[in-house]
Amino acid sequence: MEVTESSILGLIPLCPLLGSLLAFVIGRSQKDLAGWIATLACVITFGLVVSTVFSLSEGEILAFNAFTWFEVGSFDVDFALRFDQLTAVMCLVITGVGSLIHLYSTAYMHDDQGRHRFFCYLNLFMFSMLLLVLGANMLVLFVGWEGVGLCSYLLIGFWYNNLAYASAGRKAFVVNRIGDAGFLFGIFLLYRQFDTVDFIELSTAIASNPELTALYTLVAFCLFIGATGKSAQIPLFVWLPDAMAGPTPVSALIHAATMVTAGVYMMARMNFLFVLAPYTQAIIAVIAVLTAFVAAATALTQNDIKKVLAYSTVSQLGFMFMAAAAGVYWVAVFHLVTHAFFKACLFLGAGSVIHGCHHEQDMRKMGGLLKYMPVTAVTYGISTLAIAGIYPLAGYFSKHAILAALGTTVNPYLELSLNVLMTFASLTAFMTAFYMTRSFAMTFLGDYRGHAHPHESPWQMTMPLVVLASLALFAGIWLVTTLPEYLAPVVGHAGSHHQESIIEGLVHSWVGILGVLVGLLLYTKLLSVPAALFKALRPLSQLSLNKFYFDEIYDFLIVRFLGRISQFLFKTVDQNMIDGAVNGTAALVEVSGEVARSTQSGQVRHYALYMFVATLAVLFFFVFGGKIGG
Amino acid sequence: MVPVSYYLTLSAIMFTVGVVGVVVRRNSIVVFMCIELMLNAVNLSFVALSHYLGNLNGQIAVFFVMVVAAAEAAVGLAIIISMFRAMKSVETSNADQLNG
Numbered sequence: 001m002e003v004t005e006s007s008i009l010g011l012i013p014l015c016p017l018l019g020s021l022l023a024f025v026i027g028r029s030q031k032d033l034a035g036w037i038a039t040l041a042c043v044i045t046f047g048l049v050v051s052t053v054f055s056l057s058e059g060e061i062l063a064f065n066a067f068t069w070f071e072v073g074s075f076d077v078d079f080a081l082r083f084d085q086l087t088a089v090m091c092l093v094i095t096g097v098g099s100l101i102h103l104y105s106t107a108y109m110h111d112d113q114g115r116h117r118f119f120c121y122l123n124l125f126m127f128s129m130l131l132l133v134l135g136a137n138m139l140v141l142f143v144g145w146e147g148v149g150l151c152s153y154l155l156i157g158f159w160y161n162n163l164a165y166a167s168a169g170r171k172a173f174v175v176n177r178i179g180d181a182g183f184l185f186g187i188f189l190l191y192r193q194f195d196t197v198d199f200i201e202l203s204t205a206i207a208s209n210p211e212l213t214a215l216y217t218l219v220a221f222c223l224f225i226g227a228t229g230k231s232a233q234i235p236l237f238v239w240l241p242d243a244m245a246g247p248t249p250v251s252a253l254i255h256a257a258t259m260v261t262a263g264v265y266m267m268a269r270m271n272f273l274f275v276l277a278p279y280t281q282a283i284i285a286v287i288a289v290l291t292a293f294v295a296a297a298t299a300l301t302q303n304d305i306k307k308v309l310a311y312s313t314v315s316q317l318g319f320m321f322m323a324a325a326a327g328v329y330w331v332a333v334f335h336l337v338t339h340a341f342f343k344a345c346l347f348l349g350a351g352s353v354i355h356g357c358h359h360e361q362d363m364r365k366m367g368g369l370l371k372y373m374p375v376t377a378v379t380y381g382i383s384t385l386a387i388a389g390i391y392p393l394a395g396y397f398s399k400h401a402i403l404a405a406l407g408t409t410v411n412p413y414l415e416l417s418l419n420v421l422m423t424f425a426s427l428t429a430f431m432t433a434f435y436m437t438r439s440f441a442m443t444f445l446g447d448y449r450g451h452a453h454p455h456e457s458p459w460q461m462t463m464p465l466v467v468l469a470s471l472a473l474f475a476g477i478w479l480v481t482t483l484p485e486y487l488a489p490v491v492g493h494a495g496s497h498h499q500e501s502i503i504e505g506l507v508h509s510w511v512g513i514l515g516v517l518v519g520l521l522l523y524t525k526l527l528s529v530p531a532a533l534f535k536a537l538r539p540l541s542q543l544s545l546n547k548f549y550f551d552e553i554y555d556f557l558i559v560r561f562l563g564r565i566s567q568f569l570f571k572t573v574d575q576n577m578i579d580g581a582v583n584g585t586a587a588l589v590e591v592s593g594e595v596a597r598s599t600q601s602g603q604v605r606h607y608a609l610y611m612f613v614a615t616l617a618v619l620f621f622f623v624f625g626g627k628i629g630g
Numbered sequence: 631m632v633p634v635s636y637y638l639t640l641s642a643i644m645f646t647v648g649v650v651g652v653v654v655r656r657n658s659i660v661v662f663m664c665i666e667l668m669l670n671a672v673n674l675s676f677v678a679l680s681h682y683l684g685n686l687n688g689q690i691a692v693f694f695v696m697v698v699a700a701a702e703a704a705v706g707l708a709i710i711i712s713m714f715r716a717m718k719s720v721e722t723s724n725a726d727q728l729n730g
Contacts, residue, residue: 603722605723608652
């Protein structure tokens with residue numbers, strides 16, 4: 001592979017950064033311009049990415065060194081960017097879907113007082129995410145990693161006057177941070193062993209030292225902990241459902257298409273490490289399947305449309321990690337891309353519904369919106385079929401490939417449990433189809449149960465929906481043939497795709513078709529059945545509705561304990577001891593000052609006395625001084 | 631003859647009385663009297679030692695001390711008079727405006 005220097009690379013993350021600054025500075029006074037500046041910056045970046053991708057010849061990698069970051073002994077780190085095929089795919093998704101969402105937001109946020117802030121943060125997020133995928137070494141990746149976490153916090157708690165929303169933002173940041181601690185630890189271990197954090201240098205170093213399995217297992221596990229935080233896997237996924245407190249475009253961009261996929265990207269980027277740590281891969285596979293299953297089970301009973309989509313995202317991320325754990329990274333990235341398309345479309349559709357129903361999010365108060373919002377309904381329906389994995393939509397190919405990859409994995413640690421995992425994965429696929437159809441039926445079919453006057457959304461909102469739905473419709477067929485070879489230089493040749501006919505494809509999507517049919521049946525015709533089922537499966541359905549009590553368990557085991565420590569540190573250590581010491585020192589100075597002050601009485605007699613005493617002392621010193629010394 | 635130590639003791643006692651008077655008494659005129667007492671105690675000491683050592687230097691020093699005492703008395707009384715004009719009193723405890 002040849003590495004070419006290219007300074008245009010530096011422009012790619014720079015555009016959104018400038019856009020962020022301009023959107024805020026100009027947007028403060030001209031609120032409506034903020035959205036257009038930000039969208040323009042995004043579109044320009046997309047154009048740059050596209051032209052860079054096309055100028056990339058076979059096997060060429062572009063590199064750009066912004067500046068030497070630091071040099072400590074023999075360890076020097078440059079703030080360097082690198083553009084290879086994996087980065088190309090990620091950048092296209094980020095900037096493409098990002099531009100559409102920016103356009104959507106200009107309409108969605110058109111009457112919000114803080115929209116200049118919104119677009120500033122949104123562009124800042126684009127900058128951070130691009131840094132993440134363009135980073136040539138782990139530290140630049142980590143800068144982007146932290147940056148997206150920060151922007152996520154800022155955007156989730158965008159309506160900060162609402163305490164619940166602000167708390168959701170804080171929760172996201174704190175949980176993310178825990179993952180980041182693990183991630184950093186992994187970076188430290190790698191540095192300690194190889195004295196570098198550059199990806200190319202690490203891959204050659206690790207490839208020439210395949211025997212350090214214990215180290216690689218530990219490092220891979222630490223990096224995966226970071227991924228669980230960022231990509232919402234068990235145990236650190238609890239922030240994602242709460243993150244729905246943010247505006248819907250934020251949910252679409254950050255918590256569906258881009259930020260949450262950072263963990264998957266990281267694993268694909270570090271594939272040369274994970275391949276040498278089969279034990280960790282086995283753990284990842286188990287956690288991924290478990291996460292996918294639990295999240296899907298929770299989504300079955302949720303009534304808030306955004307919560308359904310949030311749990312769906314967690315579940316689909318589990319699928320991506322299943323493929324990554326099986327070592328077939330092109331499949332994970334493939335699902336990443338298709339998921340970005342249909343999940344963003346679903347979220348934007350949900351936003352359109354919320355907007356059209358005047359901020360109603362409860363699906364029980366929706367229904368029959370097909371005739372009021374046809375474009376939204378059709379695009380949402382297409383994306384539902386895609387996520388259900390029905391041939392020939394995009395979701396079918398990626399999900400099918402994931403299940404195939406998981407089923408044929410040769411990990412020695414997974415031999416015994418593989419059948420169990422596959423069963424749960426297939427069950428999850430069925431549940432996915434079911435709950436998504438449920439949300440579609442409850443929202444768009446039947447009769448309208450609410451009190452508002454629903455209407456279709458403006459073109460800035462419907463056009464992105466149409467574009468994304470078309471991608472969900474057609475991108476799958478195209479990508480499944482081109483992606484494996486395109487990504488092979490970066491992630492290897494594992495897994496392949498075999499052509500299948502339409503009949504074969506439809507047969508293979510039987511799980512999805514079954515889920516859709518059952519969903520349609522229960523939520524259009526047999527309307528009394530869902531409630532009856534809910535009551536019949538009482539303990540299980542309550543478990544699902546209360547999201548398996550994850551938050552409550554964490555609260556009991558960890559949060560309360562930490563709260564008490566914090567109270568102790570706050571009251572006893574900070575207020576009493578530290579403030580006491582500081583204030584005490586001041587008080588001491590004040591008191592000693594008062595004492596010293598009392599000698600300045602203004603009374604001449606006292607001064608005369610002091611002079612006399614001092615003279616005596618001097619006299620004594622002269623008379624007896626020699627004796628004291630000797 | 632009277633031993634020198636008697637004179638020196640008397641001088642010391644007079645000096646101490648003078649010092650105590652300066653420190654303790656509040657009336658500034660009395661303070662001045664005590665200052666004069668201190669000066670005279672020193673004079674006595676000078677003269678006694680001059681006689682004891684048979685050296686006239688001590689007695690010359692007495693002249694100096696007297697000159698200084700006279701000048702100082704003149705200036706000091708001028709200060710007391712202006713103090714009285716300002717505060718209508720010669721109590722030193724009233725002149726405490728420079729306190730901290």
